[in-house]
Amino acid sequence: MRDLFFIAFLGIFGLMGLKRPFLLVAVYAYIDIVSPQRLSYFLLNTIPISAMAFAAMVGAWLVMDDKKDCRFSVRQGLMLILVAYCGYTTLTADFPAEALTKWNWVWKAIIAGIFLPLALRTRLRIEALTVFMILCASTIIINGGMKTALSGGGYGVLNLMVENNSGLYEGSIISCVAISLMPLILWLSQHGTIFPPDWKVKSFCYALCLACMLMPIGTEARTGLVCIVILAGMMLVRSKRKFVYGPLLAVAALASIPFLPASFTQRMETIENHQGDESAATRVAVWMWTLDYVKQHPGGGGFDNYLQNSFTYFAQSTVVDSGGARIERRIVTDKGRAYHSAYFEMLGEQGYFGFFIWALIHGICFIRTEMIRRTYRKRDGPDEAWISPFASALQQGHVIYMIGSLFVGIAYQPFIFMMLALQIGLDTYVTRLRKDAAKRDLAATLAARHGLPA
DSSP, rough: HHHHHHHHHHHHHHHHHHOOOTTTHHHHHHHHOHHHHOOOOSSSSSSHHHHHHHHHHHHHHHHHHTTTTTTOOOOHHHHHHHHHHHHEEEEEESSHHHHEEEEEEHHHHHHHHHHHHHOOSSSSHHHHHHEEEEEEHHHHHHHHHHHHHHOOOTTTTTOOSSSSGGGSHHHHHHHHHHHHHHHHHHHHHOSSSSSOOOHHHHHHHHHHHHHHHHHHHHHTHHHHHHHHHHHHHHHHHHOOTHHHHHHHHHHHHHHGGGSOOOOHHHGGGGGGGGGSSSSHHHHHHHHHHHHHHHHOOOOOTTGGGGGOEEEEEEEEEEEEETEEEEEEEEEEEEESSOOSSSSHHHHHHHHHHHHHHHHHHHHHHHHHHHHHHHHHTTSTTTTTTTTTHHHHHHHHHHHHHHTTTTSOOOOHHHHHHHHHHHHHHHHHHHHHHHHHHHHHHHHHHHHHHHEEEE
């Protein structure tokens, strides 16, 4: 029955997309975020629905969509260089078979990031993609939030609808994504037009934000806790009443500690001392190995080249017995451990050049979004009041994702390329608005100079 529902849902949207091509963008976003093929028993998991949705989205745009306002930005060009370089490192990879498996989905995620801004020509389309990203992610977040509220969750225990923990179904990744979505959810509760922000929409948005904050608790992901702290700090910096809200947030955080699961607080304590937790200590060891690797292989080793790593490190823990408490140190030898960091993932796999292009894309997006926020922050007209808050929400979500990715290998996640596409789409949209306004001003000036009606 579940498989039939997914097929009917995707089929209906696909047919609607024949009349409204942009709906196929929504189908692509749904498939790459929710991954219904992983929830399917036998039908969807036997066919490449993600590639099919991608082809349908691009094909419909080429054949039916209006392209007069499309612009190709420098960031899209950099993404094109990045995907080409990733293709090169795949051909020369240390582990060709494993690299090809990862390449099969990475190229599509990056190309989608290049394509989507071309389709985001209007405010409605920009908002529609934002809404779909939030609603698609919420199918996982609401499920996890409810289970956390009812059972408390646990590290490696919280079941997010699937048994495997790949994609957004992995605890640290969904915790990072959930917190990064909160600024956009709050933006929709104030400036949305697809769902006008009445009390029902606002109630849903606030409840969804609560579910987002429950994700780090349910998954016991330390990454999520770091993301919450960063989000609170950024919101306080932008707040006009920071000296009021700051103490209130501190009191609320302290008051919530007794209600948190004991296993959650114990796991969060390992943030202070990474050697006290084998998982954290392993990450540091992998990062040191990566730095040594790129010194000898500056061009990178291709996807999944971490499989060759091998290292030995010291781990320590507190042991309590009849003789009291003591620190016990032990030698741990490990190999073939994943990067657990988008930065080291990109550096190890794509080398210095790939890392530079990737970092440049994100850096330019941050700078351009900040410029838009500052330019429109005092605009209160009905067609412009939403722009600065939206730019701010995108920027905050982007920063949270990038800080969270310090501890999770999510450099190529489709979600971040969709977020980058939103930032590029917003940039090209407001650039077009400014050009149109300049043309109108010029026409009015010329008309006044020649005594003609404006």
